[in-house]
Amino acid sequence: MLNLKLLVLTLLVILLAGCPGGPISDHGDDDSTTPKPNGNNDQDLDNLSDYAKAIETKLVSAGVSVTEVNVKENAIEVSYSQPASEEFEEIYATWAYVFGVSVQNAPVGDALNKEVRTVSIVCSFDDGEKMKITSGFKEILAFLNEETSTWNFIYSLEIESLTKGPQIPE
Numbered sequence: 001m002l003n004l005k006l007l008v009l010t011l012l013v014i015l016l017a018g019c020p021g022g023p024i025s026d027h028g029d030d031d032s033t034t035p036k037p038n039g040n041n042d043q044d045l046d047n048l049s050d051y052a053k054a055i056e057t058k059l060v061s062a063g064v065s066v067t068e069v070n071v072k073e074n075a076i077e078v079s080y081s082q083p084a085s086e087e088f089e090e091i092y093a094t095w096a097y098v099f100g101v102s103v104q105n106a107p108v109g110d111a112l113n114k115e116v117r118t119v120s121i122v123c124s125f126d127d128g129e130k131m132k133i134t135s136g137f138k139e140i141l142a143f144l145n146e147e148t149s150t151w152n153f154i155y156s157l158e159i160e161s162l163t164k165g166p167q168i169p170e
Contacts (some may be wrong), residue, residue, distance in 0.1 A: 047107075048072070054105045059098060067124070076102045077120045084125035092154060095121055095133055099140045106137070122162070130162040 052069040055078065059066045068079040078098050082091065102119045120134040135157050143153040 051076075051105060051107055055102055058101045058105060062097065062101075064094065064098065071107070075118045075120060076106060077122065078102060079122040079124065081124045081126065084127040084129060091123075095123070095157075096143070096153075099135060100144055103137065103140045103144065128163060132158075132160045132162055134158040134160075 048071040052071040055071070055076070056066050056069040059069075059078065059080070065081045066078065067081060068077075070077045080094075080098065082094060086094075098121050099119055106119075117137055118134055119137060119140060120132055122130065122132050124130045135153075139148070139153065139156055142148045143150070148156075
């Protein structure tokens with residue numbers, strides 16, 4: 001049963017992360033909603049809201065109930081709501097998808113290596129539970145490029161309960 005769940009989770013993550021054609025080699029896609037860097041190292045601070053909007057647009061179009069996206073100098077934070085009744089595999093797959101979209105639409109160029117270090121998800125469940133899930137940018141890329149296993153990635157996540165209530169089992 002555990003192997004079947006692992007297989008399902010892996011397939012969902014690959015499909016939801018949008019990389020069935022192979023590893024992610026760049027940090028953006030070709031659609032017009034993705035902001036393009038202007039080659040100026042100061043551009044991130046002026047255009048961070050553009051990157052946030054691109055992430056939000058992509059997630060909302062995929063059916064994620066986004067409540068807020070913040071792109072800061074050194075972090076991306078995506079807040080969304082999710083039914084607590086969903087299977088754990090679906091919750092983890094949604095997290096992987098949010099991480100993937102955030103990384104793919106992050107500021108690129110020199111600023112990427114110097115500025116964006118973490119991606120956090122604030123997940124508000126409909127039963128009142130609120131959790132913050134954080135991962136390093138490089139760890140997300142390694143996972144999406146299949147350089148680390150699904151389980152190693154899940155175990156590397158920093159998961160913090162922001163409210164009292166039901167907990168997602170480890």
